[in-house]
Structure formats: C-alpha cells, structure tokens
Amino acid sequence: MAEKLIIFDTTLRDGEQSPGATMNHHEKVRLARQLDKLGVDVIEAGFPASSQGDFEAVQAISRAVTNCQVAGLCRSVLSDIDRAWEALQDAPKARIHTFIATSDIHMEHKLGKSRSEVLDMARKAVSHAASYTSNVEFSAEDASRSDWDFLVQVVQVAVDAGATTVNIPDTVGYSQPQEFARLVRYLQDNVPALGNEVVLSVHCHNDLGLAVANTLAAVEAGARQAEVTLSGIGERAGNASVEEVVMNLNVRKDYFQIETGVHTEQLFPSCRLLSLIIGQPIPPYKPVVGPNAFAHESGIHQHGMLKNRQTYEIMTPESVGRAGTDMVLGKHSGKAAIKARLEELGYSLTDEQLVTVVEAIKRLADKKKRLYVEDLEAVVLEEIYRLPD
Numbered sequence: 001m002a003e004k005l006i007i008f009d010t011t012l013r014d015g016e017q018s019p020g021a022t023m024n025h026h027e028k029v030r031l032a033r034q035l036d037k038l039g040v041d042v043i044e045a046g047f048p049a050s051s052q053g054d055f056e057a058v059q060a061i062s063r064a065v066t067n068c069q070v071a072g073l074c075r076s077v078l079s080d081i082d083r084a085w086e087a088l089q090d091a092p093k094a095r096i097h098t099f100i101a102t103s104d105i106h107m108e109h110k111l112g113k114s115r116s117e118v119l120d121m122a123r124k125a126v127s128h129a130a131s132y133t134s135n136v137e138f139s140a141e142d143a144s145r146s147d148w149d150f151l152v153q154v155v156q157v158a159v160d161a162g163a164t165t166v167n168i169p170d171t172v173g174y175s176q177p178q179e180f181a182r183l184v185r186y187l188q189d190n191v192p193a194l195g196n197e198v199v200l201s202v203h204c205h206n207d208l209g210l211a212v213a214n215t216l217a218a219v220e221a222g223a224r225q226a227e228v229t230l231s232g233i234g235e236r237a238g239n240a241s242v243e244e245v246v247m248n249l250n251v252r253k254d255y256f257q258i259e260t261g262v263h264t265e266q267l268f269p270s271c272r273l274l275s276l277i278i279g280q281p282i283p284p285y286k287p288v289v290g291p292n293a294f295a296h297e298s299g300i301h302q303h304g305m306l307k308n309r310q311t312y313e314i315m316t317p318e319s320v321g322r323a324g325t326d327m328v329l330g331k332h333s334g335k336a337a338i339k340a341r342l343e344e345l346g347y348s349l350t351d352e353q354l355v356t357v358v359e360a361i362k363r364l365a366d367k368k369k370r371l372y373v374e375d376l377e378a379v380v381l382e383e384i385y386r387l388p389d
C-alpha cells in the first residue's frame with residue numbers, strides 16, 4: 001500500500017505574508033472552508049499572538065472547519081503558545097506550531113542568542129506546548145543554512161520535549177534538491193525518532209524557483225509532511241504550491257508511490273477562490289492552474305490532441321477541476337483544430353471553404369494577440385456566407 005504524505009496548508013499564514021495578499025476575517029474563513037473541502041490535512045490558520053485580528057481569525061476557522069486539523073503559529077515564547085492554545089480551543093483537532101531560528105546568521109543578528117540559549121528556548125517552548133496537547137509541531141527556522149550537527153541537537157531536544165512533528169524549513173529558498181534530500185536523510189540517521197514516531201516535515205520557499213523540487217526531493221528522502229500554499233503564494237517568491245506538489249505525486253504515482261488525501265478536482269476551484277479574494281490573477285504560465293496550463297495553440301499539438309489527448313496532456317483538466325482543454329485559435333492553429341471548432345459551432349465546410357477560413361484566421365491572428373470563438377464565426381460569415389455586394 002502506498003504511504004501517505006500529510007499536506008499542511010499555510011496559505012492563511014505564510015501565504016498571507018505575500019505582498020498584497022492580505023485577507024479579511026470573512027475571506028479567511030471562506031478560504032478555510034474551501035481548504036477543508038480540498039482535503040488538506042492541516043490548515044495553518046494564522047499567528048494568534050501577532051494581532052487581535054489573527055487571533056480572531058484562528059478562532060473562527062477553528063469553529064468553521066470540520067475535517068482538518070487547525071494549527072496556530074507561535075514563536076518559542078511561552079505567552080505566544082498560551083495565546084495560540086486559547087485561539088485553537090474549538091478546533092476539531094488543534095495543533096500548536098512553535099518555531100525558532102537555528103542558523104548562525106539568524107541566531108546572531110535576529111535573535112541575539114547563543115546556541116545554548118536557543119536550545120533552551122526550544123526545549124521550554126515545546127514542553128510548554130506539549131502540556132496543552134500531544135499535537136505539537138516544532139520548526140527550526142532557516143534549517144537549511146544551519147550547522148547540521150547543531151540542527152541534530154535542536155531537533156533531538158524538540159523530540160525529547162514532546163514534538164510530534166519536526167519541520168525543516170528552507171526559509172530563504174537556498175537549498176538545492178539533492179543537498180536538501182541529504183539533509184533530510186542526515187537528520188533521520190541521527191535522530192532515530194524522526195521518520196518513525198515523529199513526522200518529518202519540510203517547508204520550502206521559492207527564491208530560486210526550487211520550492212517544489214526541494215519538497216519532492218525531501219519526500220523521496222523520507223519526509224512525510226509537506227508545507228504548501230495555494231498557487232505557491234508566500235513571502236517574497238512564495239512557497240511550494242499545493243497543486244504542483246500534489247499533482248507530481250498523483251501523475252507520477254508510479255515513481256513516488258505516495259498518496260495524499262487531496263481531492264484534486266478541488267485544486268483549481270481553490271486557487272481561483274484565492275485569486276478572487278486577493279484580487280490577483282493566476283499567472284498564465286502557472287502549472288496546473290494557470291490559464292495556459294491546458295491550452296494548445298500549435299497546429300501539430302492540436303492535431304495530436306484531437307486524435308488522442310495523451311499526446312500532449314499528462315493529466316486531464318477535469319482531474320484538477322477545470323472545464324476542459326482549451327484549443328487556442330491563433331496563427332499556429334492548424335486545419336484540423338479549426339475544422340473541429342467549426343463543427344462544434346454547427347458549421348460544416350467543404351475542404352476549399354476550410355482553406356479560405358484558415359488563411360483568413362492566420363491573417364487576423366497576425367494583427368490580434370488572441371482570437372476568440374466570435375472571431376472565428378465572424379471570419380466564416382465574412383468569407384463563406386457573405387452576401388454578394
């Protein structure tokens with residue numbers, strides 16, 4: 001039987017840290033309900049100690065969802081943990097997520113703490129959280145730029161104090177996939193509980209465009225929780241996107257043999273809802289959910305697609321909740337696609353008429369970036385059915 005990857009969605013916390021992506025209370029609750037429907041396992045609903053608004057959003061989301069676990073983020077500060085626990089009271093399953101930076105650069109310049117102080121703070125924070133719940137996640141911020149042996153020490157301390165999930169973030173998107181996989185293996189080899197009683201999680205940022213690749217490399221190396229966001233929104237260049245991680249595992253089940261509980265046909269509706277809420281369109285080239293992800297313009301591709309969709313589609317648009325394939329009309333379109341589209345519209349042309357229409361379409365496409373069905377109909381009416389002057 002295939003193993004399961006826990007999908008931890010942080011759209012409402014790390015995602016909301018994306019410039020211009022702030023959401024109001026009602027929007028957050030609405031999106032949380034959609035994430036619940038999508039089938040993610042954990043929703044990180046916010047950072048309760050950071051503001052009254054975040055506290056109330058985490059509280060409302062805890063009351064609104066029915067299936068997912070709800071996590072609240074906290075620094076390794078006892079009062080943050082108390083506040084998070086208060087906000088999570090009504091969640092069906094609550095998780096406290098506490099973090100502290102472990103790289104020398106963060107410890108020295110951001111925290112002003114020594115290694116032993118950080119170890120102490122991590123121990124106290126995790127054991128305080130564990131006094132409330134057995135569902136405690138610990139994150140070593142900037143783990144990928146931390147000294148590996150110090151990281152082993154911190155992780156061991158967190159595990160001994162009661163963490164049930166340990167998260168290894170590539171906070172600044174610095175890691176390379178094979179290197180990140182090595183780190184994941186190193187931690188499992190040196191902290192025996194990791195990958196056994198304690199879930200090893202990863203959280204990758206996209207500064208060098210490797211968030212999804214690093215996540216998948218870590219999963220191959222044994223990570224069993226991936227932290228992701230819808231459409232990959234998040235700080236700076238964003239986080240690993242849920243739709244890309246899930247569809248890689250889904251399309252390449254033969255390779256990974258790992259399942260998720262995500263209902264893939266809810267992926268596009270979820271990203272679309274996010275886009276409407278934050279008022280930012282999904283970028284055209286975004287894999288899986290972008291407007292061009294299932295659009296075929298070249299005549300050769302369109303011809304292949306009309307014969308067998310698998311020639312140029314490795315997943316169906318329907319499987320991710322999209323209406324269907326988009327055969328784009330343009331100067332690269334071939335006779336076969338134009339004929340098929342005309343037949344759908346109810347026009348049956350002779351070969352000679354078809355050649356005339358294709359030529360006219362190509363002339364029009366030279367002047368206009370994108371052609372629509374209305375343009376095609378206008379060409380047919382003009383070229384084929386026009387009344388004599």
Ligand code: KIV
Pocket residue numbers: 014099139140141142167169170171172203205
């Ligand atoms: O990127 C990061 O390190 C984080 C942690 C708080 C998990 O978002």
Ligand code: ZN
Pocket residue numbers: 014169171203205235
């Ligand atoms: Zn992050």
